Amino acid sequence: MDITIALNTVWVVLTGALVLFMEGGFSLLEAGLVRTKNAVNVTMKIFVDLTFGAIVFYLLGAHLMFGHDVLHIIGWGRAMAPKNIPVAAFMLFHMGFAIAAVSIISGAVAERMKFKSYIAIVVVTCGLIYPISGHWIWGTNGWLADLHVEDFAGSAAIHTMGGFMALALAYVVGPRKHRFNEDGSVNVFAPSNIPLASAGAFILWFGWFGFNAGSTLNAFDAQLSRIALNTFLAAAAGGMASIVLSMYKYRAADPSMTINGSLAGLVAITAGCAYVPSWSAIVIGLIAGMLVIFATSWTDKVKIDDPVGAIAVHGVNGFFGTIAVGLFDEKQGLLLTGHIRLLLVQLLAALVVSVWGFGTAFLVGNALKRTIGIRVTSEEEDEGLDIAAHGIPAYNELERFSDAPNMSMSNEVLFHAHAREDQSMYET
Structure with a gap:
């Protein structure tokens, strides 16, 4: 094997492992932000992502995403990889991406969705929904790829898509009991363990270096260091903005908002980490950290119950991060070059993927609702899904x-x- 291919293989496998390790972050984050009686259930759903999601993506989704292009809409046949790495390494890396996309949904529907319905959602998402829109952006001759959309590591393909699927499914399954009052006020369900959620956020932050820098698929890429730096700067700025804004808005430095502010910065920089200057990564992170607070308030106002803030973090900031590339790209960004074409392409991609994610999830959610059911019984919700679905409490x-x-x-x-x-x- 050529030494270049060998080193690239090591790089992609290691960064792919970092991406897969992010599932531990999702698990701890969600377990810390939900009530204690549902901590086992959210952890088990992450295992569904890692098992059902991985297998169905390997057997079907990867081929629809990276197979030979059909009409610029879908792939078909054997999945193809860039020539500088083996197909196996490429598949492992993108398996982590598919699993991450569906894990976004888990937290938004926590504490009230049937476990078997979640399994069905994971299978359909990793097998069909994510790979089809992913082919448009990353597949050879996908129609958005042909328009030269810039989504380096997935603000659109992963986070916008997953976030808007989460929005649709949270709407279909409905809010948790007693979450909203008739007068529109919101009852706060306190997180069970903020230090646990913080540990999950730190793992996600760490894994994001694999998520973004690993997307070079090339150990010799000169952009590696800047991609990693931009990733960190955006996360830091997002957390900083959330701390300051929560202190102003709530008269306290809200820890859950701080966690989600840093994650929002990571989501927003994911599309442009290889294309924007480092100073703009800070700007993007600052905006993302503020957006997540306003978006969380919006979901409460429209009575969409999202226990972990997945819609605000991934949906809203995936959308924003996709558009931000059109503003700050060094070669084509509107604010740096005066060119508007890329901004329009990025806006189109964000709109298309959000509509695709919301629409498909709405259809799947309602199909499950009319067949096997999508929501647990009132008694099971009171008891907690740890006991009702798994027969064991978390603690x-x-x-x-x-x-x-x-x-x-x-x-x-x-x-x-x-x-x-x-x-x-x-x-x-």
Whole structure:
């Protein structure tokens, strides 16, 4: 094997592993932002992404996305890779992208969707919905690729598409019980574990270097360092903007908004990380960090329940990040060159992918609603999906006491106190 191909293979496999490791970030982030009684369920849904999603993408989705072009709309036949890396490395890397796209949906429908319905959504998304629109952007002779759309690592192909699918499915499945009042006010369901969610965000941030820099598919690409720098700067700026704006808006530095602000910066820079100057990565991140707060307020206003803020982070900022390339691209950006063509192409891509994601998810969601059902029962929602769907709580506090052979009277009182606390926790 040529030394160049060998090193490229190592680079793509390692960065592909970083992308796959991001699923650990999704799991911890969602487990920390939902209520305790649903932490196991969101973790199990990530396992569905990694298992069902990976296999169906390998068997079907990759070939529709990267196969020989048919009418500039869909691929067909064996998936093809660039000549500088083996097909296997290319497939592994993009398998991580497909899994990431569907993981966006998981958090938006948390705490009330049937587990088997989520499996069906993962299969359809990784097998058909994501690969078809992905072919338009990244496939050889896809119609948006022919227009020279610039989406380096997926603000449109992954985040806009996944975010608008999340919007449609959150609408179809409906809000959690007691989330919204008749007068339009919102009941706050406090996250179960902010440090856990923060750890998830840090893992996602770390994995994003593989997401963006790995998209070069080339270990010798001179852009690598700038791509990595732009990625970090946008995330830092997004978190900074969310801290400042939340302090102004809520009179407190909101940790969940800070987490989502940094993630929003990462989403927004993903399309243009290889095309924009580093100073503009900061600008893009700052705007993204503010947008995520306003977008979260909007979803509450229209009574769309999104427990983790996936719509605001991925949908809104994927859309913005796609357009931002048309503004800040060094060679074709409107603000730097005065040229408007790229901005129009980017706007078209963002609109098309958002409509595709929303429309297909709306149809799939309603089909599931009329067949196997999409929402758990009211009793299961009260009990929590950890017990209802998986038969085990995330944190078994009673085990410490039930294992003790000689329980003293004081310990017995403590045991029943914990039992009452656990029962009240599951009833909230």
